[in-house]
Structures are given as structure tokens and as C-alpha cells.
Amino acid sequence: MSRFLDKFGPASQPTATPSPLDDFIQPDLDNFGGPAPPNSNGFNGGHGQQGALTGPLEGFERRPEWNMLPHGPISSAALRQYAQILENRYNISSRTKAALDEFAALNTMEERLMLAIVLLSDGQEKAKQDTWVMTSELKLEIKHYTRVFLLSPRLGAYRGVDIDAHILDVMRESRVKGLPERKEIAQTKTVLEEINTVLTNFRNHMKTKIKDSLSPTSSIRNIGDLTAAILSPTQVKATIQVYLRIAFLRLCMADSTTTTNDQFWVSVDEELHSVRSDMSSEVELSQFFTNVFEADKRKYGDPAATRHQVIEARNVESWIEAVNRKASKVEAKLHRKGNKRPRTGTADGDDDEDSNSGEIASQ
Known part of the structure; x- marks a missing residue:
């Protein structure tokens, strides 16, 4: 049972190669x-x-x-x-x-x-x-896709099962240039390692900004300012659905101030899984996130009072919508509290959801 359900649930609101020769x-x-x-x-x-x-x-x-x-x-x-x-x-x-x-x-x-x-x-x-070497262009594409993946309001889990493989899959489906063929195991492993590096770095970026926003003197307390700060390295624009998800992440951070850094995203994934399990329909789930967002506005300020603009969900680019669809398929790694979380994956280190479609769009 989610610890936030009573407050925000629907009921709470009205080698060298040999020569061929x-x-x-x-x-x-x-x-x-x-x-x-x-x-x-x-x-x-x-x-x-x-x-x-x-x-x-x-x-x-x-x-x-x-x-x-x-x-x-x-x-x-x-x-x-x-x-x-x-x-x-x-x-x-x-x-x-x-x-x-x-x-x-x-x-x-x-x-x-x-x-x-x-x-x-x-x-x-x-x-x-x-002697395949990853190009700088491919590294840039990996950054784009991985960051947008983590920002998707439809993401099922931030440290989910095979999240790196899901990102690589959507890159292949989008025909990103420079990716190795599936049969090239060693080269594919290198790409997955790069994806996991970006996952770790951008999760840390998101967590740092959210934590900073809790300070009474912070310049990014308003959800509009906070979201803009999180999106700043990505050159993408948010929708209302992004605000709803960021508000949920901040609620988790405010309620988990004693959680160690490397456990924050694990607790987020568990809470997200609990919320979805507790809701009997998509309507109830949507209402839950809306209630969280409304409470966030009352406490930290209405984003409408800022200079930041949002884009309508139907106007997102096709490749971002493809990312959103793939992100919704990521499942959480559920662990019992008190047990040390096992390390998995290639480099998914220190820090590593289905609502409405169309969540982020390029400027």
C-alpha cells in the first residue's frame, strides 16, 4: 500500500587479425x-x-x-x-x-x-x-535518448530491469546511425556501458536539482523553475505531464530525507509500483498524480506564474513518442527493505510509470 494513497488518492479529494595471404x-x-x-x-x-x-x-x-x-x-x-x-x-x-x-x-x-x-x-x-570505436555522433545520440528516457512521465522505473537494453532498443527502432549490429556482442556491450554512464550521471543531476528545490531559499522551488533546471542539459521542452512526474519525484524526496543517495531511486521505483498497484484504473492513477501536482503548486508555487511555457502532448516529436512508449515497458526491480540491493548490469552505478502520452518535445 502506498504511503501517499490516503492523502493523494481519488477518495481524498472531493587480438591481431591474420593475413588472408x-x-x-x-x-x-x-x-x-x-x-x-x-x-x-x-x-x-x-x-x-x-x-x-x-x-x-x-x-x-x-x-x-x-x-x-x-x-x-x-x-x-x-x-x-x-x-x-x-x-x-x-x-x-x-x-x-x-x-x-x-x-x-x-x-x-x-x-x-x-x-x-x-x-x-x-x-x-x-x-x-x-577495432570498432564509438563515434562522437553516436555518443551524442546516446545522451539524447537516455536523458529523454529518464524524463518520460510514462517511465515504469528509474532503475528498472534492463532499462539500458530498452534504451538501445528504441534507438535501433529509430534507426540511429552508427549502432553496431546485434550480432556484434562486444560492440553492443560498449554501447550499453555508455548508456549506463549517462543513466547514472543524469539521475544524479535530477536528484540534485530536486533536493536543492526543497530549500526555503531555493530559486527553483516553483515546479516550473525546477523542471526547467532539470531539462536544461537536454534542450527539450516539457508538457504538463512532465510537471506531474517531477512533482511526484519531489514528494518522494521530501518524504525520504534520510534515504541514502544510492537508495533514493530504488525507493522511488517501489513507491511508483505501489501507487500503480493500488489504483484500480487509469483514471484513478491520473487523478492521483494530479492531486500530487495540485499540492505541489500550493506549497511551492504555481508554474503559471513563471516565464516557462509547456507544449501540448500531441505536439511531441515522433522519436520522443517512441521513447515514451518504450519507457512504459520498464519494470521495477523490487527488493525487500533492509536487504542490500544487488548490483546488476554493466555500469548502472550509484544512481539510477504509464500516464498520458506525449511528454517531452524538442524546442
């Missing part, structure tokens, strides 16, 4: 198994031992020396068939496959050189991927 220039590499070209009857070239092998190399566990390879003519059809066998066996790019097919069509030294160049180029591209 290694297999060409190092004749004594181990562990190179595989069949000989399909029309080869053994090694009958003039440089090897005559008749040493009389069949394909299927199951051969070591790579043969260069001077044992067949030097007689091999048809283009046979080479193409052998190329397909190799393509199926080794994980090579489609670009390299095309080059290998082209090489197999003409058994010439020119084609060998062409293939070597393509493989080198392909290896360079792979090396670039292996």
Missing part, C-alpha cells in the same frame, strides 16, 4: 585439410614424388608442400567445383566468394593476383570491425 605464401602451415580438386588423380607433377598419392586428399590432416601440388592442366569447371567446396567449408564473405568464383573461371596468374588483392581488402575491412 597466409595460406598462399606459407607452404608449411599445419591443419589445412580438404580434398584435392575433383579431377585430380593424385600428385603427378614433375616436382613431387611420382604416384605418392593416387586419390583425392579427403581427410588429409596436414597441408601438402607446394612442390607436391599438381602442376598439370586442370579444367575451369573442375576449379569452379573445387571453389564451391571451399566456399562451403570456410566462413568467407560474399565479396570474397565472388572473387574466388571469378578466379576459378580462369586459371591464370593474373587471377591469382586479383584474388589476393580482394582478400587483403576483405581482411582490412575485418580489422576495422575488430
Whole structure:
């Protein structure tokens, strides 16, 4: 049962990458198994031992020396068939496959050189991927999306389950440039770490401003001034729904002055979960937040008396509305009071909700 229900509920109001050429220039590499070209009857070239092998190399566990390879003519059809066998066996790019097919069509030294160049180029591209570095543009986008996520009045929990993954999901859905593919596990982990860093920093920013507003001499006591101070790093504009949520956060702060810093957002999430559980409908939930907001105005001042303007919910940008929808899906991590909260996630450190739609909009 929420401790605020009696007062504000409805009833209370009326490694290095190996060179792709290694297999060409190092004749004594181990562990190179595989069949000989399909029309080869053994090694009958003039440089090897005559008749040493009389069949394909299927199951051969070591790579043969260069001077044992067949030097007689091999048809283009046979080479193409052998190329397909190799393509199926080794994980090579489609670009390299095309080059290998082209090489197999003409058994010439020119084609060998062409293939070597393509493989080198392909290896360079792979090396670039292996040394992926997050761009400054992507870091900026992460800041935008993460901050707006925390400011959403529909946010289910401020330190919720997989909140970083939810933020990354909405960035992918919005087709933010520079994000790694889902299969790139290490790169994705780097992005999640950056998201968690922004989460921690911006939660601290929000908490500091809310705490400062409680002082009788504070210049941001009015909810309009407080919200503007919280939004200042984001270059976004609030709606009335943002005021309602900030008023709720301030109520939690005023009622929890003895809560340690690293537990504040946990207590907020638990209170938010309790309020939602106690309300029987969206109408009652909306009335609860409205009652909190009205009490905040009586105590700290009406935002209409300030210079700050709000935007109507229907005028928010589409990407922000997408953030709001995703934020509503975040679930709280519920913990028993008195137990130490377990650390989870990659870097969601010290400080890390469904009402009406459309909560924040760009200026």
C-alpha cells in the first residue's frame, strides 16, 4: 500500500587479425585439410614424388608442400567445383566468394593476383570491425535518448530491469546511425556501458536539482523553475505531464530525507509500483498524480506564474513518442527493505510509470 494513497488518492479529494595471404605464401602451415580438386588423380607433377598419392586428399590432416601440388592442366569447371567446396567449408564473405568464383573461371596468374588483392581488402575491412570505436555522433545520440528516457512521465522505473537494453532498443527502432549490429556482442556491450554512464550521471543531476528545490531559499522551488533546471542539459521542452512526474519525484524526496543517495531511486521505483498497484484504473492513477501536482503548486508555487511555457502532448516529436512508449515497458526491480540491493548490469552505478502520452518535445 502506498504511503501517499490516503492523502493523494481519488477518495481524498472531493587480438591481431591474420593475413588472408597466409595460406598462399606459407607452404608449411599445419591443419589445412580438404580434398584435392575433383579431377585430380593424385600428385603427378614433375616436382613431387611420382604416384605418392593416387586419390583425392579427403581427410588429409596436414597441408601438402607446394612442390607436391599438381602442376598439370586442370579444367575451369573442375576449379569452379573445387571453389564451391571451399566456399562451403570456410566462413568467407560474399565479396570474397565472388572473387574466388571469378578466379576459378580462369586459371591464370593474373587471377591469382586479383584474388589476393580482394582478400587483403576483405581482411582490412575485418580489422576495422575488430577495432570498432564509438563515434562522437553516436555518443551524442546516446545522451539524447537516455536523458529523454529518464524524463518520460510514462517511465515504469528509474532503475528498472534492463532499462539500458530498452534504451538501445528504441534507438535501433529509430534507426540511429552508427549502432553496431546485434550480432556484434562486444560492440553492443560498449554501447550499453555508455548508456549506463549517462543513466547514472543524469539521475544524479535530477536528484540534485530536486533536493536543492526543497530549500526555503531555493530559486527553483516553483515546479516550473525546477523542471526547467532539470531539462536544461537536454534542450527539450516539457508538457504538463512532465510537471506531474517531477512533482511526484519531489514528494518522494521530501518524504525520504534520510534515504541514502544510492537508495533514493530504488525507493522511488517501489513507491511508483505501489501507487500503480493500488489504483484500480487509469483514471484513478491520473487523478492521483494530479492531486500530487495540485499540492505541489500550493506549497511551492504555481508554474503559471513563471516565464516557462509547456507544449501540448500531441505536439511531441515522433522519436520522443517512441521513447515514451518504450519507457512504459520498464519494470521495477523490487527488493525487500533492509536487504542490500544487488548490483546488476554493466555500469548502472550509484544512481539510477504509464500516464498520458506525449511528454517531452524538442524546442
